[in-house]
Amino acid sequence: MTAEAIAPPGSRARQKAETKARILQCALDAFAERGFDGASVRDIAAAAGVNHGLIKYHFSDKDRLWKAAVDFLFERLHRELDQDISQADLSPLEYLKDWIRGYVHYCARHPEHARIMVQESIRDSDRLSWAVDKHIKPDHERFKPLNEAYMRKGIYPKITNYSMSYILVAASQTLFMLGPEVQRVYGVDVTKDDVIDAHADAIITLFFDHKAPPDEVT
Amino acid sequence: MTAEAIAPPGSRARQKAETKARILQCALDAFAERGFDGASVRDIAAAAGVNHGLIKYHFSDKDRLWKAAVDFLFERLHRELDQDISQADLSPLEYLKDWIRGYVHYCARHPEHARIMVQESIRDSDRLSWAVDKHIKPDHERFKPLNEAYMRKGIYPKITNYSMSYILVAASQTLFMLGPEVQRVYGVDVTKDDVIDAHADAIITLFFDHKAPPDEVT
């Protein structure tokens, strides 16, 4: 990505960067669709239109290719979400709602992020350990003070920080992560804008604007 | 399982059923941990303490072994959740809260269910098609009238049935499905009873007993 912007168009360095980026993109698709074990470097090379030997040249081995793909995911996440912050002077609640809308759209736009990470977080491994230390834990820690502030203000209920975090993230990403299932069960295409907007509104309404009526009413 | 109860202890039929059940249990563990592609029938056979040729005898091939494992998951789900219904004359809201508590405990007790199904629902395949037709879609359809009733009563907000379903299921299962990650990020053991109870309460509070205060207050 960066090299693409730096190297002159048509140059050898530029083509190298483009090939590397193409391999990385195909790796993202493959790891998301089939998991680390299920994806094969030969299939990734074939999808990228290069020989499988070239993957060793650019990424050394399958493990490092996977880590490069995960680095790319989190860098893109931060890039796209940080610029999404409409720093206008919103109330904390409105700011939170905006953030959730942005995050839901990110999940819909890039379902491979959740697909890759979830498949890896299901079992303990060296890769999970690496991903937690480098990306997942720092991200969670970054949100901790904000979450605590929301709880003090009553925007979040008084529940543990980790329950709130996982509920919010799971609610945002699952519908899109499981797109193929949703398509088959409900006939709904979760890549459509109206579906994405409605899902973001659904989360916001359920979490912050809704309360079940007292029993006597029902 | 059924055969175990029928055949006399120590008999040949009984031992056959026990061996088959042992293979199935190891298959559940392997498919949950590594996905369909990542799990190998040889490792499953080794874990079950039998020769890999025996898996062909009992389950024909890897695909049918996977389907038998999924059948087992959904049969157990229905068995354990249907008997969980404390049919006492509760209000609809209290009944729903009880059901959620039961479902969250199921997710914590059997994280392999979500682990196997999520890994399969991430990409479209013949296995997903089979699972949707036989298990997933019937289950979702079974809950549809109930969900609509909750929405009419105002217990659920006015959002699409599929958003509400996926939010509720995702909120319930993700913390336990990603147990290894949660352990590493928060140092929390999600198999502990107090963690499970607190997470169920967290969902119930956030969804039904909580509403963010108006902006003027914060």
Added chain:
DNA sequence: GTCTATAATTAGATAGAC
């Protein structure tokens, strides 16, 4: 019923040509 032996395929890794 359970295991041994093996065939056919495919994987990741790597040496070396161009």
Added chain:
DNA sequence: GTCTATCTAATTATAGAC
């Protein structure tokens, strides 16, 4: 930089012994 050729190991599937 990119590709060809090959090595080693692991996979599913299956035929047949006991």
